[in-house]
Amino acid sequence: MEQMDSLWLTNPTLAYRDWQAREAAGADRRPFSARSIVQHQAMFEHFRRYLLARGASINSFGADDIDAFWQTADARSYSQATRVRYVKLLDRLCRHLVFSGVRHDNPAAALLAAERWPDREPMPQYLDAAQDARLQAYLQAPGEDLASLRGRAIVAAFLATGITASEARAARLVDLQLDASRPYLFVPAHGPRDARTVHLQEFAVPLLRVWLARRATQPIDGDLLFTLTPEGRPITDMSFGRIVAAALEAIGFTGAEPSPRTLRNTFCRRQLLAGLPRESVSRMLGLASHRTCDRIAATIESEDGNQP
Template sequence: MSTPTSWDRDPIKAFREFVATTAFAETGRRLPADGTLRIPSAASAKIYNFMFANVAGWMIEQGLTFSTVTHADLARFIGRTTKGKLILNSKIAYRYLRLLERCYEHLDVNPNPAQLAILHIDRAHMTRDDAGRTLSDEQLVRFFAALPAEAPQRRTSTPFEGWKRRRDRAMQVVMALAGLRVSEAIGLLMSEIGRQQALDGSIVLTITPDEKHDTSHEHTITLPRDGADELLPWLAERETLAIPGQFVFPANAAGARMTRKTVYVQMRATFERAGMDLARSGGRTLRNTFAKQQLDNGASPDDLKDVLGLALERSAADYKLTRVKPDPGANTDDKG
Protein backbone atom coordinates (compact mmCIF):
# COMPACT_ATOMS: atom_id res chain seq x y z
CA MET A 1 0.00 0.00 0.00
CA SER A 2 1.30 3.45 -0.93
CA THR A 3 2.11 5.92 1.82
CA PRO A 4 3.18 9.58 1.64
CA THR A 5 6.79 8.65 2.42
CA SER A 6 6.77 5.98 -0.29
CA TRP A 7 6.35 8.82 -2.79
CA ASP A 8 9.43 10.71 -1.58
CA ARG A 9 12.10 8.77 -3.48
CA ASP A 10 10.43 9.14 -6.88
CA PRO A 11 7.20 11.16 -6.63
CA ILE A 12 6.88 11.53 -10.41
CA LYS A 13 6.92 7.76 -10.92
CA ALA A 14 4.51 7.25 -8.01
CA PHE A 15 2.08 9.78 -9.47
CA ARG A 16 2.38 8.31 -12.97
CA GLU A 17 1.35 4.93 -11.56
CA PHE A 18 -1.49 6.48 -9.52
CA VAL A 19 -3.01 8.45 -12.39
CA ALA A 20 -3.26 5.28 -14.48
CA THR A 21 -5.63 3.60 -12.01
CA THR A 22 -9.32 3.89 -11.10
CA ALA A 23 -8.10 4.99 -7.65
CA PHE A 24 -7.34 8.35 -9.27
CA ALA A 25 -10.86 8.49 -10.69
CA GLU A 26 -12.28 7.83 -7.21
CA THR A 27 -10.84 11.13 -6.00
CA GLY A 28 -12.63 13.06 -8.73
CA ARG A 29 -15.52 15.40 -8.03
CA ARG A 30 -17.75 14.12 -10.79
CA LEU A 31 -18.96 10.65 -11.71
CA PRO A 32 -19.54 9.59 -15.35
CA ALA A 33 -23.17 9.30 -16.42
CA ASP A 34 -23.12 5.51 -16.27
CA GLY A 35 -21.44 5.48 -12.84
CA THR A 36 -18.35 3.65 -14.11
CA LEU A 37 -14.97 4.86 -12.89
CA ARG A 38 -12.47 5.20 -15.71
CA ILE A 39 -8.80 6.04 -15.83
CA PRO A 40 -7.95 9.36 -17.55
CA SER A 41 -7.47 9.38 -21.28
CA ALA A 42 -3.90 9.45 -22.62
CA ALA A 43 -4.26 13.16 -23.36
CA SER A 44 -5.56 13.98 -19.88
CA ALA A 45 -2.94 11.80 -18.19
CA LYS A 46 -0.24 13.66 -20.13
CA ILE A 47 -1.49 16.99 -18.74
CA TYR A 48 -1.75 15.63 -15.19
CA ASN A 49 1.75 14.18 -15.37
CA PHE A 50 3.12 17.46 -16.74
CA MET A 51 1.52 19.45 -13.91
CA PHE A 52 2.68 17.07 -11.20
CA ALA A 53 6.23 17.04 -12.63
CA ASN A 54 6.26 20.84 -12.40
CA VAL A 55 5.37 20.93 -8.73
CA ALA A 56 7.57 17.92 -7.91
CA GLY A 57 10.52 19.62 -9.60
CA TRP A 58 9.89 22.77 -7.56
CA MET A 59 9.79 20.71 -4.35
CA ILE A 60 13.18 19.21 -5.17
CA GLU A 61 14.60 22.66 -5.87
CA GLN A 62 13.33 23.83 -2.49
CA GLY A 63 14.74 20.82 -0.66
CA LEU A 64 11.24 19.56 0.15
CA THR A 65 9.73 16.10 -0.02
CA PHE A 66 6.22 15.03 -0.91
CA SER A 67 5.53 13.74 2.61
CA THR A 68 6.75 16.85 4.45
CA VAL A 69 5.57 19.73 2.25
CA THR A 70 3.14 22.04 4.07
CA HIS A 71 0.23 24.18 2.95
CA ALA A 72 2.48 27.22 3.41
CA ASP A 73 5.00 25.67 1.00
CA LEU A 74 2.25 25.06 -1.55
CA ALA A 75 1.06 28.65 -1.12
CA ARG A 76 4.61 29.75 -2.02
CA PHE A 77 4.50 27.52 -5.11
CA ILE A 78 1.32 29.04 -6.51
CA GLY A 79 2.39 32.53 -5.40
CA ARG A 80 5.59 32.61 -7.46
CA THR A 81 6.06 35.68 -9.62
CA THR A 82 8.21 36.80 -12.52
CA LYS A 83 8.73 40.48 -13.28
CA GLY A 84 6.07 41.24 -10.68
CA LYS A 85 3.41 39.02 -12.25
CA LEU A 86 2.07 35.72 -11.00
CA ILE A 87 3.37 32.75 -12.95
CA LEU A 88 0.10 30.86 -12.40
CA ASN A 89 -3.23 32.59 -12.75
CA SER A 90 -5.85 31.82 -10.11
CA LYS A 91 -7.68 29.20 -12.15
CA ILE A 92 -4.52 27.25 -12.98
CA ALA A 93 -3.27 27.61 -9.40
CA TYR A 94 -6.46 26.02 -8.12
CA ARG A 95 -6.07 23.14 -10.57
CA TYR A 96 -2.56 22.46 -9.28
CA LEU A 97 -3.78 22.44 -5.69
CA ARG A 98 -6.77 20.30 -6.55
CA LEU A 99 -4.48 17.76 -8.26
CA LEU A 100 -2.28 17.57 -5.16
CA GLU A 101 -5.35 17.39 -2.94
CA ARG A 102 -6.39 14.24 -4.83
CA CYS A 103 -2.97 12.68 -4.23
CA TYR A 104 -3.03 13.32 -0.49
CA GLU A 105 -6.66 12.21 -0.29
CA HIS A 106 -5.71 8.92 -1.96
CA LEU A 107 -2.95 8.46 0.61
CA ASP A 108 -5.31 9.28 3.51
CA VAL A 109 -3.23 12.28 4.62
CA ASN A 110 -5.10 14.34 7.19
CA PRO A 111 -4.83 17.26 7.42
CA ASN A 112 -4.45 17.51 3.66
CA PRO A 113 -1.83 20.22 2.91
CA ALA A 114 -3.26 21.01 -0.51
CA GLN A 115 -6.76 21.31 0.93
CA LEU A 116 -5.45 23.69 3.59
CA ALA A 117 -3.67 25.72 0.91
CA ILE A 118 -6.98 26.04 -0.95
CA LEU A 119 -8.65 27.28 2.23
CA HIS A 120 -5.94 29.87 2.85
CA ILE A 121 -5.62 31.44 -0.59
CA ASP A 122 -7.85 34.27 -1.73
CA ARG A 123 -10.65 32.32 -3.31
CA ALA A 124 -12.71 35.46 -3.86
CA HIS A 125 -10.57 35.93 -6.99
CA MET A 126 -10.41 32.28 -7.93
CA THR A 127 -12.54 30.64 -10.57
CA ARG A 128 -13.88 27.39 -9.22
CA ASP A 129 -14.70 24.64 -11.66
CA ASP A 130 -17.45 23.30 -9.43
CA ALA A 131 -19.31 26.40 -8.30
CA GLY A 132 -21.83 25.41 -5.66
CA ARG A 133 -25.29 24.53 -6.83
CA THR A 134 -28.24 24.31 -4.48
CA LEU A 135 -31.69 22.81 -4.72
CA SER A 136 -34.77 25.00 -4.56
CA ASP A 137 -37.44 24.09 -2.02
CA GLU A 138 -39.46 22.44 -4.79
CA GLN A 139 -36.47 20.43 -5.98
CA LEU A 140 -35.67 19.29 -2.45
CA VAL A 141 -39.23 17.97 -2.14
CA ARG A 142 -38.75 16.12 -5.42
CA PHE A 143 -35.47 14.67 -4.18
CA PHE A 144 -37.08 13.30 -1.01
CA ALA A 145 -40.00 11.91 -3.01
CA ALA A 146 -37.51 10.05 -5.25
CA LEU A 147 -35.57 8.35 -2.43
CA PRO A 148 -35.07 4.57 -2.66
CA ALA A 149 -38.31 2.78 -1.87
CA GLU A 150 -38.98 -0.54 -0.21
CA ALA A 151 -38.03 -3.55 -2.32
CA PRO A 152 -41.14 -5.23 -3.78
CA GLN A 153 -42.18 -8.27 -1.81
CA ARG A 154 -42.01 -11.65 -3.53
CA ARG A 155 -43.23 -15.04 -2.40
CA THR A 156 -39.66 -16.15 -1.79
CA SER A 157 -38.55 -12.90 -0.17
CA THR A 158 -37.05 -12.80 3.30
CA PRO A 159 -38.01 -10.26 6.00
CA PHE A 160 -34.77 -8.37 5.39
CA GLU A 161 -34.75 -8.35 1.60
CA GLY A 162 -34.02 -4.87 0.30
CA TRP A 163 -32.18 -3.69 3.43
CA LYS A 164 -29.61 -1.87 1.32
CA ARG A 165 -32.35 0.28 -0.17
CA ARG A 166 -33.48 1.25 3.31
CA ARG A 167 -29.84 1.92 4.26
CA ASP A 168 -29.39 4.19 1.21
CA ARG A 169 -32.65 5.98 1.91
CA ALA A 170 -31.70 6.74 5.52
CA MET A 171 -28.19 7.81 4.53
CA GLN A 172 -29.35 10.25 1.86
CA VAL A 173 -31.90 11.81 4.21
CA VAL A 174 -29.23 12.25 6.90
CA MET A 175 -26.83 13.81 4.38
CA ALA A 176 -29.49 16.27 3.23
CA LEU A 177 -30.76 17.26 6.67
CA ALA A 178 -27.43 17.29 8.52
CA GLY A 179 -25.20 18.66 5.75
CA LEU A 180 -22.77 15.74 5.85
CA ARG A 181 -19.99 15.18 3.33
CA VAL A 182 -19.94 11.82 1.56
CA SER A 183 -16.89 10.83 3.63
CA GLU A 184 -18.74 11.76 6.82
CA ALA A 185 -21.77 9.69 5.84
CA ILE A 186 -19.88 6.53 4.94
CA GLY A 187 -17.64 6.96 8.00
CA LEU A 188 -20.47 7.74 10.43
CA LEU A 189 -20.09 5.56 13.52
CA MET A 190 -22.69 4.12 15.87
CA SER A 191 -20.97 5.88 18.77
CA GLU A 192 -21.59 9.23 17.05
CA ILE A 193 -25.38 8.89 17.15
CA GLY A 194 -27.13 10.52 20.10
CA ARG A 195 -29.08 8.00 22.15
CA GLN A 196 -31.91 10.28 23.23
CA GLN A 197 -34.41 12.15 21.12
CA ALA A 198 -35.23 15.68 22.15
CA LEU A 199 -38.82 16.71 22.78
CA ASP A 200 -39.04 17.94 19.20
CA GLY A 201 -37.95 14.52 17.92
CA SER A 202 -34.44 15.56 16.88
CA ILE A 203 -31.22 13.77 17.75
CA VAL A 204 -27.63 15.01 17.98
CA LEU A 205 -24.86 13.66 15.75
CA THR A 206 -21.27 14.12 16.93
CA ILE A 207 -19.07 13.99 13.86
CA THR A 208 -15.42 13.10 14.50
CA PRO A 209 -12.46 12.68 12.14
CA ASP A 210 -12.45 8.90 12.79
CA GLU A 211 -12.88 6.95 9.53
CA LYS A 212 -13.45 10.22 7.64
CA HIS A 213 -10.46 11.33 5.57
CA ASP A 214 -11.37 14.96 4.96
CA THR A 215 -13.26 15.89 8.13
CA SER A 216 -11.17 18.70 9.56
CA HIS A 217 -12.79 19.33 12.94
CA GLU A 218 -15.07 17.48 15.32
CA HIS A 219 -18.50 19.07 15.39
CA THR A 220 -22.06 18.38 16.43
CA ILE A 221 -25.18 18.80 14.34
CA THR A 222 -28.83 18.38 15.24
CA LEU A 223 -30.67 16.01 12.94
CA PRO A 224 -34.31 17.16 12.85
CA ARG A 225 -37.29 14.87 13.43
CA ASP A 226 -37.71 14.09 9.72
CA GLY A 227 -34.15 12.79 9.64
CA ALA A 228 -34.45 10.94 12.93
CA ASP A 229 -37.64 9.26 11.70
CA GLU A 230 -35.62 7.73 8.85
CA LEU A 231 -32.42 7.00 10.77
CA LEU A 232 -33.81 5.35 13.90
CA PRO A 233 -35.84 2.64 12.12
CA TRP A 234 -32.78 1.85 10.03
CA LEU A 235 -30.65 1.53 13.18
CA ALA A 236 -33.25 -0.85 14.62
CA GLU A 237 -33.17 -2.94 11.45
CA ARG A 238 -29.36 -2.88 11.45
CA GLU A 239 -29.41 -4.30 14.97
CA THR A 240 -31.90 -6.98 14.00
CA LEU A 241 -29.68 -7.94 11.07
CA ALA A 242 -26.82 -8.32 13.59
CA ILE A 243 -24.42 -6.47 11.31
CA PRO A 244 -21.04 -6.25 13.09
CA GLY A 245 -18.78 -3.22 13.31
CA GLN A 246 -19.41 0.45 13.99
CA PHE A 247 -20.42 1.86 10.60
CA VAL A 248 -23.96 3.22 10.67
CA PHE A 249 -24.30 2.60 6.94
CA PRO A 250 -22.23 -0.56 6.26
CA ALA A 251 -21.49 -1.81 2.77
CA ASN A 252 -22.57 -5.39 3.48
CA ALA A 253 -23.71 -7.81 6.15
CA ALA A 254 -20.09 -8.16 7.29
CA GLY A 255 -20.04 -4.49 8.33
CA ALA A 256 -17.47 -3.27 5.77
CA ARG A 257 -17.05 0.42 4.93
CA MET A 258 -19.01 1.69 1.93
CA THR A 259 -17.14 3.20 -1.01
CA ARG A 260 -17.72 6.68 -2.36
CA LYS A 261 -18.53 5.20 -5.73
CA THR A 262 -21.46 3.27 -4.26
CA VAL A 263 -22.82 6.42 -2.63
CA TYR A 264 -22.43 8.45 -5.82
CA VAL A 265 -24.19 5.81 -7.91
CA GLN A 266 -27.11 5.47 -5.50
CA MET A 267 -27.48 9.22 -5.06
CA ARG A 268 -27.28 9.76 -8.80
CA ALA A 269 -30.15 7.32 -9.20
CA THR A 270 -32.25 9.40 -6.78
CA PHE A 271 -31.59 12.60 -8.74
CA GLU A 272 -32.47 10.77 -11.95
CA ARG A 273 -35.76 9.50 -10.52
CA ALA A 274 -36.48 13.07 -9.42
CA GLY A 275 -36.07 14.21 -13.02
CA MET A 276 -33.15 16.52 -12.30
CA ASP A 277 -30.07 17.37 -14.36
CA LEU A 278 -27.27 14.88 -13.66
CA ALA A 279 -24.41 17.24 -14.50
CA ARG A 280 -23.60 17.90 -10.84
CA SER A 281 -25.85 15.61 -8.82
CA GLY A 282 -24.34 14.40 -5.58
CA GLY A 283 -23.53 15.00 -1.95
CA ARG A 284 -22.06 18.43 -2.65
CA THR A 285 -25.42 19.70 -3.88
CA LEU A 286 -27.14 18.45 -0.73
CA ARG A 287 -24.44 20.02 1.47
CA ASN A 288 -24.68 23.31 -0.43
CA THR A 289 -28.46 23.26 -0.02
CA PHE A 290 -28.13 22.63 3.71
CA ALA A 291 -25.61 25.50 4.01
CA LYS A 292 -27.89 27.88 2.11
CA GLN A 293 -30.78 27.01 4.43
CA GLN A 294 -28.55 27.80 7.43
CA LEU A 295 -27.61 31.17 5.93
CA ASP A 296 -31.22 31.96 5.01
CA ASN A 297 -32.16 31.26 8.62
CA GLY A 298 -29.67 33.88 9.81
CA ALA A 299 -26.57 31.79 10.54
CA SER A 300 -23.32 33.76 10.69
CA PRO A 301 -20.09 32.50 9.05
CA ASP A 302 -18.96 31.38 12.50
CA ASP A 303 -22.22 29.48 13.02
CA LEU A 304 -21.86 27.87 9.61
CA LYS A 305 -18.28 26.91 10.40
CA ASP A 306 -19.49 25.03 13.45
CA VAL A 307 -22.36 23.12 11.85
CA LEU A 308 -20.34 22.17 8.76
CA GLY A 309 -17.18 21.28 10.67
CA LEU A 310 -15.03 23.72 8.69
CA ALA A 311 -11.53 24.59 9.82
CA LEU A 312 -11.77 28.37 9.64
CA GLU A 313 -14.43 31.06 9.92
CA ARG A 314 -13.00 32.49 6.74
CA SER A 315 -13.75 29.27 4.89
CA ALA A 316 -17.37 29.60 6.02
CA ALA A 317 -17.46 33.17 4.74
CA ASP A 318 -16.05 31.98 1.41
CA TYR A 319 -18.74 29.31 1.36
CA LYS A 320 -21.32 32.05 1.57
CA LEU A 321 -19.70 34.06 -1.20
CA THR A 322 -18.63 31.48 -3.72
CA ARG A 323 -20.05 28.05 -3.10
CA VAL A 324 -23.73 28.56 -2.51
CA LYS A 325 -25.32 29.86 -5.69
CA PRO A 326 -28.93 29.66 -6.87
CA ASP A 327 -29.62 26.76 -9.17
CA PRO A 328 -30.06 28.30 -12.64
CA GLY A 329 -32.63 25.60 -13.40
CA ALA A 330 -34.63 26.01 -10.20
CA ASN A 331 -37.96 25.65 -11.96
CA THR A 332 -36.91 22.89 -14.34
CA ASP A 333 -34.25 20.26 -13.88
CA ASP A 334 -31.00 20.19 -11.83
CA LYS A 335 -27.74 18.70 -10.00
CA GLY A 336 -24.62 19.28 -7.64
Protein backbone atom coordinates in the same frame (compact mmCIF):
# COMPACT_ATOMS: atom_id res chain seq x y z
CA MET B 1 9.10 -9.31 -11.91
CA GLU B 2 7.79 -11.95 -14.31
CA GLN B 3 5.42 -13.27 -11.64
CA MET B 4 4.15 -9.75 -10.97
CA ASP B 5 3.64 -9.11 -14.69
CA SER B 6 1.54 -12.27 -15.08
CA LEU B 7 -0.55 -11.21 -12.09
CA TRP B 8 -1.79 -8.23 -14.13
CA LEU B 9 -3.39 -10.76 -16.47
CA THR B 10 -4.78 -13.14 -13.85
CA ASN B 11 -5.66 -10.86 -10.94
CA PRO B 12 -5.34 -7.18 -11.91
CA THR B 13 -6.98 -6.01 -8.67
CA LEU B 14 -4.26 -7.64 -6.57
CA ALA B 15 -1.56 -6.53 -9.03
CA TYR B 16 -2.69 -2.91 -8.81
CA ARG B 17 -2.85 -3.00 -5.03
CA ASP B 18 0.66 -4.45 -4.82
CA TRP B 19 2.04 -1.93 -7.33
CA GLN B 20 0.48 0.98 -5.43
CA ALA B 21 1.97 -0.22 -2.17
CA ARG B 22 5.48 -0.84 -3.55
CA GLU B 23 6.12 1.55 -6.43
CA ALA B 24 3.42 4.00 -7.50
CA ALA B 25 4.16 7.67 -6.90
CA GLY B 26 3.00 11.08 -8.07
CA ALA B 27 4.65 13.51 -10.44
CA ASP B 28 7.13 14.59 -7.73
CA ARG B 29 8.10 10.94 -7.15
CA ARG B 30 6.78 11.05 -3.62
CA PRO B 31 4.65 8.04 -2.57
CA PHE B 32 0.92 8.65 -2.49
CA SER B 33 -0.78 9.15 0.86
CA ALA B 34 -2.80 6.30 2.37
CA ARG B 35 -6.02 8.13 1.53
CA SER B 36 -4.97 8.65 -2.09
CA ILE B 37 -4.03 4.98 -2.41
CA VAL B 38 -7.51 3.95 -1.23
CA GLN B 39 -9.13 6.37 -3.69
CA HIS B 40 -6.92 5.18 -6.57
CA GLN B 41 -7.70 1.54 -5.84
CA ALA B 42 -11.45 2.29 -5.86
CA MET B 43 -11.10 4.19 -9.15
CA PHE B 44 -9.06 1.41 -10.72
CA GLU B 45 -11.51 -1.26 -9.59
CA HIS B 46 -14.43 0.73 -11.00
CA PHE B 47 -12.67 1.03 -14.36
CA ARG B 48 -11.66 -2.64 -14.33
CA ARG B 49 -15.24 -3.76 -13.76
CA TYR B 50 -16.39 -1.47 -16.55
CA LEU B 51 -13.86 -3.10 -18.88
CA LEU B 52 -14.95 -6.57 -17.81
CA ALA B 53 -18.59 -5.78 -18.62
CA ARG B 54 -17.47 -4.39 -21.97
CA GLY B 55 -15.45 -7.49 -22.86
CA ALA B 56 -12.10 -5.70 -22.62
CA SER B 57 -9.21 -6.07 -20.20
CA ILE B 58 -6.41 -4.11 -18.59
CA ASN B 59 -3.91 -5.26 -21.20
CA SER B 60 -6.17 -4.68 -24.21
CA PHE B 61 -8.35 -1.58 -23.65
CA GLY B 62 -7.92 1.32 -26.03
CA ALA B 63 -8.94 4.93 -26.54
CA ASP B 64 -12.43 3.86 -27.70
CA ASP B 65 -12.96 2.08 -24.38
CA ILE B 66 -11.97 5.20 -22.45
CA ASP B 67 -14.26 7.36 -24.63
CA ALA B 68 -17.15 5.00 -23.92
CA PHE B 69 -16.33 5.06 -20.20
CA TRP B 70 -16.92 8.83 -20.14
CA GLN B 71 -20.46 8.17 -21.39
CA THR B 72 -21.43 5.87 -18.50
CA ALA B 73 -23.91 7.16 -15.93
CA ASP B 74 -21.24 7.43 -13.23
CA ALA B 75 -18.63 9.16 -15.37
CA ARG B 76 -21.08 11.72 -16.77
CA SER B 77 -21.43 13.08 -13.23
CA TYR B 78 -17.67 13.54 -12.74
CA SER B 79 -16.35 17.03 -12.24
CA GLN B 80 -13.52 18.22 -14.48
CA ALA B 81 -11.08 17.68 -11.63
CA THR B 82 -12.23 14.07 -11.14
CA ARG B 83 -11.95 13.43 -14.88
CA VAL B 84 -8.37 14.74 -14.84
CA ARG B 85 -7.56 12.47 -11.90
CA TYR B 86 -8.88 9.47 -13.85
CA VAL B 87 -6.81 10.35 -16.91
CA LYS B 88 -3.69 10.73 -14.76
CA LEU B 89 -4.38 7.36 -13.12
CA LEU B 90 -4.82 5.61 -16.48
CA ASP B 91 -1.70 7.28 -17.88
CA ARG B 92 0.43 6.15 -14.90
CA LEU B 93 -1.04 2.65 -15.16
CA CYS B 94 -0.46 2.30 -18.89
CA ARG B 95 3.11 3.67 -18.71
CA HIS B 96 3.88 1.09 -16.04
CA LEU B 97 2.30 -1.73 -18.04
CA VAL B 98 4.21 -0.73 -21.18
CA PHE B 99 7.46 -0.67 -19.19
CA SER B 100 6.60 -4.09 -17.75
CA GLY B 101 5.79 -5.56 -21.16
CA VAL B 102 2.14 -6.20 -20.33
CA ARG B 103 0.93 -3.60 -22.86
CA HIS B 104 2.30 -2.24 -26.13
CA ASP B 105 0.74 1.22 -26.00
CA ASN B 106 -0.64 3.95 -23.74
CA PRO B 107 -4.07 5.09 -24.99
CA ALA B 108 -4.32 7.61 -22.14
CA ALA B 109 -1.27 9.63 -23.23
CA ALA B 110 -3.14 11.72 -25.79
CA LEU B 111 -5.98 12.33 -23.32
CA LEU B 112 -3.53 13.57 -20.71
CA ALA B 113 -2.24 16.19 -23.12
CA ALA B 114 -5.78 17.37 -23.84
CA GLU B 115 -7.20 17.40 -20.30
CA ARG B 116 -6.58 20.37 -18.03
CA TRP B 117 -7.34 21.14 -14.41
CA PRO B 118 -10.25 23.58 -14.23
CA ASP B 119 -8.83 27.13 -14.46
CA ARG B 120 -11.47 28.49 -12.11
CA GLU B 121 -13.66 27.15 -9.38
CA PRO B 122 -16.90 25.76 -10.81
CA MET B 123 -20.29 27.03 -9.72
CA PRO B 124 -21.34 25.06 -6.63
CA GLN B 125 -24.06 22.52 -7.34
CA TYR B 126 -27.14 22.40 -5.09
CA LEU B 127 -30.84 21.59 -5.06
CA ASP B 128 -33.13 24.59 -5.15
CA ALA B 129 -35.91 24.78 -2.55
CA ALA B 130 -38.42 22.88 -4.72
CA GLN B 131 -35.95 20.12 -5.55
CA ASP B 132 -34.92 19.91 -1.89
CA ALA B 133 -38.57 19.43 -0.91
CA ARG B 134 -39.07 16.76 -3.60
CA LEU B 135 -36.06 14.80 -2.39
CA GLN B 136 -37.20 14.99 1.23
CA ALA B 137 -40.63 13.68 0.18
CA TYR B 138 -39.07 10.92 -1.95
CA LEU B 139 -37.01 9.70 1.00
CA GLN B 140 -40.14 9.08 3.08
CA ALA B 141 -41.25 6.18 0.85
CA PRO B 142 -40.55 2.91 2.69
CA GLY B 143 -37.54 0.91 1.56
CA GLU B 144 -38.47 -2.39 -0.02
CA ASP B 145 -35.35 -4.20 1.25
CA LEU B 146 -32.28 -3.59 3.38
CA ALA B 147 -30.24 -2.02 0.54
CA SER B 148 -33.08 0.32 -0.45
CA LEU B 149 -33.65 1.43 3.14
CA ARG B 150 -29.92 1.90 3.65
CA GLY B 151 -29.72 4.03 0.51
CA ARG B 152 -32.54 6.32 1.64
CA ALA B 153 -31.03 6.60 5.12
CA ILE B 154 -27.65 7.53 3.62
CA VAL B 155 -29.15 10.24 1.41
CA ALA B 156 -31.16 11.54 4.37
CA ALA B 157 -28.02 11.72 6.51
CA PHE B 158 -26.20 13.78 3.88
CA LEU B 159 -29.19 16.05 3.25
CA ALA B 160 -30.01 16.56 6.92
CA THR B 161 -26.51 17.14 8.34
CA GLY B 162 -24.25 18.40 5.55
CA ILE B 163 -21.53 15.89 6.44
CA THR B 164 -18.91 14.83 3.90
CA ALA B 165 -18.59 11.36 2.38
CA SER B 166 -15.55 10.59 4.54
CA GLU B 167 -17.46 11.62 7.66
CA ALA B 168 -20.41 9.42 6.68
CA ARG B 169 -18.05 6.54 6.02
CA ALA B 170 -16.58 6.84 9.52
CA ALA B 171 -19.87 7.49 11.37
CA ARG B 172 -20.65 4.92 14.06
CA LEU B 173 -23.91 3.84 15.61
CA VAL B 174 -23.14 5.59 18.88
CA ASP B 175 -22.60 8.89 17.03
CA LEU B 176 -26.26 9.08 15.99
CA GLN B 177 -28.41 10.13 18.94
CA LEU B 178 -32.07 10.15 17.92
CA ASP B 179 -33.53 10.14 21.44
CA ALA B 180 -31.88 13.38 22.53
CA SER B 181 -34.18 16.37 23.08
CA ARG B 182 -32.78 17.62 19.77
CA PRO B 183 -31.61 14.58 17.76
CA TYR B 184 -28.04 14.96 16.57
CA LEU B 185 -25.08 13.35 14.85
CA PHE B 186 -21.71 13.64 16.55
CA VAL B 187 -18.83 14.05 14.08
CA PRO B 188 -15.44 13.24 15.68
CA ALA B 189 -12.43 15.46 15.06
CA HIS B 190 -10.44 14.51 11.97
CA GLY B 191 -7.66 16.23 10.09
CA PRO B 192 -7.92 19.99 10.63
CA ARG B 193 -11.59 19.77 11.62
CA ASP B 194 -12.63 19.89 15.26
CA ALA B 195 -15.29 17.58 16.66
CA ARG B 196 -18.79 18.94 16.24
CA THR B 197 -22.42 18.12 16.93
CA VAL B 198 -24.87 18.59 14.07
CA HIS B 199 -28.56 18.69 14.96
CA LEU B 200 -30.65 16.70 12.51
CA GLN B 201 -33.26 18.27 10.30
CA GLU B 202 -36.64 16.86 11.33
CA PHE B 203 -37.46 15.13 8.04
CA ALA B 204 -34.58 12.67 8.50
CA VAL B 205 -35.30 11.52 12.06
CA PRO B 206 -38.10 8.98 11.35
CA LEU B 207 -36.19 7.46 8.44
CA LEU B 208 -32.95 7.12 10.41
CA ARG B 209 -34.91 5.65 13.32
CA VAL B 210 -36.31 2.97 10.99
CA TRP B 211 -32.80 2.34 9.66
CA LEU B 212 -31.37 1.84 13.15
CA ALA B 213 -34.18 -0.57 14.01
CA ARG B 214 -33.58 -2.59 10.83
CA ARG B 215 -29.81 -2.37 11.30
CA ALA B 216 -30.19 -3.93 14.76
CA THR B 217 -32.03 -6.97 13.36
CA GLN B 218 -29.46 -7.71 10.64
CA PRO B 219 -26.31 -9.82 11.14
CA ILE B 220 -23.98 -6.89 10.32
CA ASP B 221 -20.54 -6.89 11.93
CA GLY B 222 -18.96 -3.84 13.51
CA ASP B 223 -20.41 -0.60 14.72
CA LEU B 224 -20.36 1.54 11.59
CA LEU B 225 -23.61 3.37 10.93
CA PHE B 226 -23.49 2.39 7.24
CA THR B 227 -21.65 -0.61 5.78
CA LEU B 228 -21.20 -2.00 2.30
CA THR B 229 -21.40 -5.65 3.34
CA PRO B 230 -22.72 -7.71 6.29
CA GLU B 231 -19.07 -8.17 7.29
CA GLY B 232 -18.91 -4.48 8.16
CA ARG B 233 -16.87 -3.30 5.19
CA PRO B 234 -16.99 0.53 4.96
CA ILE B 235 -18.81 2.12 2.04
CA THR B 236 -16.57 3.69 -0.61
CA ASP B 237 -16.92 7.21 -1.99
CA MET B 238 -17.98 5.70 -5.33
CA SER B 239 -20.76 3.71 -3.68
CA PHE B 240 -21.94 6.83 -1.88
CA GLY B 241 -21.90 8.65 -5.21
CA ARG B 242 -24.00 5.98 -6.92
CA ILE B 243 -26.54 5.94 -4.07
CA VAL B 244 -26.95 9.72 -4.13
CA ALA B 245 -27.05 9.84 -7.93
CA ALA B 246 -29.85 7.24 -8.02
CA ALA B 247 -31.96 9.24 -5.56
CA LEU B 248 -31.41 12.49 -7.45
CA GLU B 249 -32.25 10.82 -10.75
CA ALA B 250 -35.50 9.58 -9.19
CA ILE B 251 -36.63 13.18 -8.54
CA GLY B 252 -35.54 14.40 -11.98
CA PHE B 253 -32.40 16.29 -10.92
CA THR B 254 -30.25 17.00 -13.98
CA GLY B 255 -27.36 18.94 -12.43
CA ALA B 256 -23.77 18.28 -13.42
CA GLU B 257 -22.76 16.76 -10.09
CA PRO B 258 -25.27 14.38 -8.47
CA SER B 259 -23.06 13.67 -5.45
CA PRO B 260 -22.86 13.94 -1.64
CA ARG B 261 -21.20 17.34 -2.10
CA THR B 262 -24.33 18.62 -3.84
CA LEU B 263 -26.37 17.53 -0.81
CA ARG B 264 -23.85 19.21 1.51
CA ASN B 265 -24.22 22.42 -0.48
CA THR B 266 -28.01 22.05 -0.32
CA PHE B 267 -27.87 21.71 3.47
CA CYS B 268 -25.69 24.81 3.64
CA ARG B 269 -28.04 26.78 1.39
CA ARG B 270 -31.10 25.71 3.39
CA GLN B 271 -29.55 27.06 6.59
CA LEU B 272 -28.62 30.35 4.93
CA LEU B 273 -32.11 30.71 3.48
CA ALA B 274 -33.47 30.19 7.01
CA GLY B 275 -31.48 33.22 8.11
CA LEU B 276 -28.64 31.55 10.04
CA PRO B 277 -25.37 33.56 10.11
CA ARG B 278 -22.56 32.33 7.88
CA GLU B 279 -20.36 31.81 10.95
CA SER B 280 -22.90 29.38 12.45
CA VAL B 281 -23.41 27.47 9.20
CA SER B 282 -19.66 27.16 8.68
CA ARG B 283 -19.34 25.61 12.15
CA MET B 284 -22.16 23.17 11.30
CA LEU B 285 -20.15 22.11 8.26
CA GLY B 286 -16.95 21.77 10.27
CA LEU B 287 -15.24 24.60 8.40
CA ALA B 288 -12.83 27.11 9.89
CA SER B 289 -13.38 29.67 7.13
CA HIS B 290 -16.60 31.08 5.64
CA ARG B 291 -15.49 30.60 2.03
CA THR B 292 -17.96 27.77 1.25
CA CYS B 293 -20.84 29.70 2.82
CA ASP B 294 -19.82 32.81 0.90
CA ARG B 295 -19.96 30.91 -2.40
CA ILE B 296 -23.36 29.40 -1.57
CA ALA B 297 -24.67 32.74 -0.32
CA ALA B 298 -23.66 34.28 -3.64
CA THR B 299 -26.11 31.94 -5.42
CA ILE B 300 -28.92 33.27 -3.21
CA GLU B 301 -27.90 36.88 -3.80
CA SER B 302 -27.74 36.22 -7.53
CA GLU B 303 -31.29 34.84 -7.54
CA ASP B 304 -32.51 37.80 -5.49
CA GLY B 305 -30.90 40.15 -7.99
CA ASN B 306 -32.78 38.48 -10.82
CA GLN B 307 -36.17 38.92 -9.16
CA PRO B 308 -38.44 41.49 -10.87
